[in-house]
Amino acid sequence: MATKGMVPRPTINHTGFPTEVRSHSHPFGQVHLPKKTMTPKQSLVNFASVAAPSMGAAAASTSYDYNLACFWREIQGLNNWEDLVEPLHPLLRKEIIRYGEFVAACYKAFDLDPNSKRYLNCKYGRRSMLREIGMEDCGYQVTKYIYATPDIDIPIPNGESCGRWIGYVAVASDDAVRRLGRRDIMITFRGTVTNPEWITNLMSSLTPARLDPYDPRLDVKVEAGFLSLYTSDENDKFGLGSCRQQLLSEVSRLLKEYKGEDVTITLAGHSMGSSLAVLLAYDIAELGLNRKEMDGEIPVTVFSFGGPRVGNSAFKERCEDLGVKVLRIVNVNDPITKLPGVFFNEKFKVLGGKFELPWSCSCYAHVGVEIVLDFFNMQNPSCVHDLQTYIGLLKCRKIARMQKDGDRVDFLDRASELFLSAHNINMFPWIEVASNMVNMFQSQRT
Template sequence: MMIGVGLTLPAHNLNVFNARRASFKCQKSPLNPTSRTHVSSASSTELTRETLSNLEKLLQKSNQPDPERVVKTSTSNGSIETKGKGLLEGLNLSRIWPEMKAAEEMSPRHLNRLQRLLSKTMEYSPRNNLGSRWREYHGCNDWSGLLDPLDENLRREVVRYGEFVQAAYHGFHSNPAMSTDEAPLPRHVALPDRSYKVTKSLYTTSSVGLPKWVDDVAPDLGWMTQRSSWIGYVAVCDDKREIHRMGRRDIVIALRGTATCMEWAENFRAQLDQIPESDDPTQRVERGFLSLHKTRGAHVPSLAELVVEEVQRLIEMYKGEPLSITITGHSLGAALSLLVADEISSCAPHVPPVAVFSFGGPRVGNKGFVERLNKKNVKVLRIVNNQDLITKVPGIFIGEKVQQQQQQDNPWTYSHVGTELRVDTKMSPYLKSNVDIACCHDLEAYLHLVDGYLSSKCPFRSNAKRSLAKLLHDQGSNVKQLYTHKALSLNLERDRFSFPMPSCLPSPSQ
């Protein structure tokens, strides 16, 4: 079909147009990698991918004003004509590739936001004053009305306490070995919140051990088989402005998860033993956790002794001030947090309110242990990932409802403690739906999900602010390829990441 160009162009321009028209047939568009008019359905998806890639490069190289900018002009008939409309919107790529929502995912505005999330750039948001409601956020009402939808202030507090646990992980892995000949020296811990200072290092000791020949065979891995290991710290808020914002001086006890062979061995000692300080034989906890909590080392006291001594000292030091004690841990640290809470809740005549924020914690004791903590008014907020198997052990793999029915009459059945905040890996737009077990239990994945969680009806908020850099570094194989490829195009290769301390946002909310 011929086009009547003579009807639309002046005669003196017709020859020029015909000459240029011929040259156009030999050129390829930067947006269209092929000059063929018809392409097979089998290659259409590949061509679309290449088109998007070329389009992205074109947008990055262009120095023109924002393509999403809209300019309205009046036409001759008085109607409004929109010029400079978003290029991606005009292409309507979502119809070509609906499963990707390309017009939304690849818009310049989205690319800028994605670049920030994939980088280590911190985005600050204001921390609201909690002075009049700090007890509520600390769990005095079991966080009633704050979980669904998740309160912005509570989200910020939960993620902040998770970052204290990340500092405990880093403090251990930066120096895992511990001398067997002398008491350990005070350890430096890089805290994510500068308003806190570390006052005490904490250690756990296993009651089991491996033969000496194991260390002789693998001397470089001695820290894996050592009985005593650094597991966390006690820190106290020491900044007047932050104390005023929170409404009290906060004491934090942060505990990392399993790292050594001896700790793994204790994890599998799943028998229920009676609590030594309890006269009630129905109050029982897991043997391995109790061992790590109560066993003394050759040169260090037990975890129970260390934490009680330090809490008593701090309570006396800040006597007369409003205080709170917050215990936070991940995995094994979450389990030990409950035992620590039980220990310190009655270590002094007037103990401040005690709350536990646990991430991916296993079951620790039976119903008698749950009732024991409830009587001591220990508040527990359990952050649980639907796909995390660790939160379903120890105990037999049966439904929670069946577990609850058995707990009524069976003191040998494990039971969870406290209030639950449940997140779901599948709700993250950045993680694959088939992530592995390690990712489901990973602490950074937990903090990513909490930062994005809005409510049970809207599981992931669109304005989540937590950086994806550490998640990509730790769980790159579980991040969707769209974002890993984009990270590479932004020169954010994983081998360039170096984290002297966790890549965290100081107040990821709003």
């Protein structure tokens, strides 16, 4: 069993907030997009002014729904989030937070009590899960739970192979469709918790993905551990099938059920879960499940929180060619976002990038557009990877502005009030992952 521990809440006095949210966009390859008549910055209504504090909550919510219903394609990455990440557009910010909270639901509902009959599974039934964790008004209905087990040969005490609950599939209700402007099929994944999952994360060798049986594309390689977790058939003994089989079957079923509607496929995950989200997005696009019978494709978008690299440069290029959109939210102090490929990655160049070494194709590469946060807590180093801290920072528009104005005393008071407010953030402890995260972080600093 993994060592259990309680992660203390971050002390706000020791947390550094950015004066602004920085973004780094990685150029997409041969992605052919419709010709724009105006930029998103010109077309999107200034949501910040619409939802000003002087406006009532109901009016602000109505305006938010109207904007999202009109411009959901840009928010889903139609133009690679051009002009939306620097500065971070309020409408995009709210959508990132919304999907982040759906991922946080995985942790809140995950049963870590070894004495429980539902140990390492969801505490609640599929129909009641969102209601039980306080998200009954989220506008989504859970349609399937997803289970995954890594295929590893290393004996682990109390780590026998069995289906672990890894996330869920949900679909927007009819009422939510009117607000969102489309039928959203959402898949969310939690991060690493169990010992077998931590060992899977350390299997950092690259291996061909081979997800398309008709075109294996041996040059497209991904991290072996993530691929094992995604494709392992260890769950067959429980009648579940692999994580991949469960997901592709449910996505195909929902696409058939909502055929003829405007549909999006949105994947969101934290840490290891973001890797599974990227793998699934690539798999869906590579198999062509998102292709419409006539013309066009159903948008496939990933919101990644604190995610590691998934594959090599060929994998990155293939995702771009297929039109997979990935928005990565990272903390510059989070070591997980720098793994695997700490030294040999997309930034590794020889002689100013003029020459490539024979092993350049084996370098890991991040996929997509990046939004960078900057926070650290000396008293609680593991907070650099904590999902709730990520979400809390994204909610701190006023904090960033106050720090920029140099009002430090007022900044600390307001920051403490904001972070401790149950309305803005509901911090919950990581149990098994805490000590692992601290050890990993300290090893990266030495």
